[in-house]
Amino acid sequence: MIQFFRKIRQSLLSDGKIGKYLKYAVGEIVLVVIGILIALQLNNWNENRKEDRQLKGYLHKISQNVSQDILQINSLKTRRDSVRAAATRSGQALMRRDFSDFSNILPGSIVVQEFYFIPDKSGFEALKNSAFLGKINNTKVDSLLTSYYRLVEKTHQSELSYNNFIENMEAQINSEVDPTALEIIGHKVMKGEKISANDLEDALPLIHNHAFKMSVFRTMDDQSYVRNYAGLIELGNALVQEIDIFSEQLN
DSSP: OOHHHHHHHHHHTTTTTTHHHHHHHHHHHHHHHHHHHHHHHHHHHHHHHHHHHHHHHHHHHHHHHHHHHHHHHHHHHHHHHHHHHHHHHHHHHHHTOOHHHHHGTTTGGGGSOOOOOOOHHHHHHHHHHHSSSGGGTTTTHHHHHHHHHHHHHHHHHOOOOOOOOHHHHHHHHHHHOOOOHHHHHHHHHHHHHOOOOHHOOOOOOOTTTTTHHHHHHHHHOOOOEEEHHHHHHHHHHHHHHHHHHHHHHOO
């Protein structure tokens, strides 16, 4: 092909057609430039496609992480709701100073448990450490990611505050009440089993224990982390949906 163009140029020169030769030379240069631009455009398109595929991979990982988070949160919320219901039943009996039926008070023994939401942030951390974070700037995905993981941190702080309190109260309770008896009663309450007369006798020190009462009343009142769970579920579902939409728009 190059030889063909060279022959045309030589023919024009030998015929003395300088004007046509110059026009042809300019045209040839233009064609070369166009060819280079097309090659660059194709290269850029291929690079963008490659980057989009990598970004999709990061976003897919985040979507999987958040979906698993939501499953965990739903499970935690169920357990927290169960503990709060038991604490409310016990707390109301304690406030009435109604000790005639211990079965209303003993359910509160399960409040001395610590639950933590442990999110999987591996996908989000990988995206932050990649060169692709800027590709989602000022998008709805970017906004939802920020809101979701900000609430994750807020939830962690709420849980940490509550669980540290419960841990301290549990240590005080165990120093004054037989921890084995307390554990047996707690398991029976969780399983809905009948509490025996011996259990009731073992529970007497618990019922009058100050740390136990403090644990029950705080569990009744402090539900900030549970409200955060609902917010995380809502934000998480919105984020997963938006990632799907955003990914479909990539090459």
